[in-house]
Amino acid sequence: MEHVLVNRNTGSFGNILQVLALSLLVSFAGTLIGAFFIPPAFASLLSIVELIMIIAAVVIRIRGKFIGYGFLYAFTGISGITLYPIIMYYGAQIGANLVSASFLATAGIFAALSFYAYRSARDFSYLLGFLFAGTIGLIIMGLVALFIDIGGTLNLVWAVGGILIFSGWILYDVSQYRYGVDEREVPFVVLNLYLDIVNLFLYILRFVAAITGNRD
Numbered sequence: 182m183e184h185v186l187v188n189r190n191t192g193s194f195g196n197i198l199q200v201l202a203l204s205l206l207v208s209f210a211g212t213l214i215g216a217f218f219i220p221p222a223f224a225s226l227l228s229i230v231e232l233i234m235i236i237a238a239v240v241i242r243i244r245g246k247f248i249g250y251g252f253l254y255a256f257t258g259i260s261g262i263t264l265y266p267i268i269m270y271y272g273a274q275i276g277a278n279l280v281s282a283s284f285l286a287t288a289g290i291f292a293a294l295s296f297y298a299y300r301s302a303r304d305f306s307y308l309l310g311f312l313f314a315g316t317i318g319l320i321i322m323g324l325v326a327l328f329i330d331i332g333g334t335l336n337l338v339w340a341v342g343g344i345l346i347f348s349g350w351i352l353y354d355v356s357q358y359r360y361g362v363d364e365r366e367v368p369f370v371v372l373n374l375y376l377d378i379v380n381l382f383l384y385i386l387r388f389v390a391a392i393t394g395n396r397d
Contacts, residue, residue: 192367194299194359200250200371204257208375211261212268221266228263231256235376242369253368257375264379271386279389287382294348298355305356308349315346337391343384350377 192200215224234256238248272280298305322339325331331339354373362370 192364192370193361194355197358197362197367197370197374200253200367201374204253204371204375205378207254208257208261208264208379211258212265213261214258215262215265219262219265224263224266227259231259231263234259238369238372247365248368248372250368253372256372260375260379267383267386271390275386275390275393279393280386283385283389284382286385287378290348290381291351291378294351295355298352299359301356303356305349305353308353312346312349312353315342315349319343319346337388340384340388340391344381344388347377347381347384351381 219227234252238252238256241248268280271283319339319342322331351374354370354377358370358374
């Protein structure tokens with residue numbers, strides 16, 4: 182049966198959302214730490230730590246083991262620190278009001294898509310192949326952008342593609358988790374949703390910068 186009874190060893194979707202909310206608060210605290218205590222150069226080094234932690238989480242899960250809450254909150258805290266220079270950059274490019282509007286748009290999109298995926302009887306598993314391929318494409322674009330100045334129409338297409346891909350990941354992930362998961366899986370599940378939200382936010386910022394004539 183697709184529907185399962187939630188027992189005391191199962192993390193319900195409500196519990197997942199609670200942990201996600203706490204993770205976002207930890208990330209926000211990290212952003213404040215980045216604003217007042219962390220030099221931008223050190224924040225760049227932490228980006229490498231962030232990438233290593235993502236790879237480690239995936240490897241741990243592939244091996245059938247689980248990351249803990251300490252790992253999750255350490256990651257989201259570090260992520261908040263590394264987000265601060267990016268947010269400040271876009272703030273200088275498009276203004277604080279548009280950055281705030283982008284954040285609200287991200288929250289609205291996540292809430293709407295989560296509600297739809299949770300309430301809908303649809304199975305979004307068919308999206309997995311497309312989303313995986315699209316994510317690889319985004320990574321390749323990011324690597325290319327390290328060496329080639331990507332601007333204009335291509336930058337706009339990149340931003341729209343990122344928004345669509347991570348909106349799709351939200352639909353897919355929520356549909357997979359809506360009936361609850363093993364309690365031990367909750368930190369990894371929340372990590373996935375957190376990355377969906379953060380990447381959606383960053384691509385919305387890129388989109389707004391592109392349509393207002395700014396590029397990175």
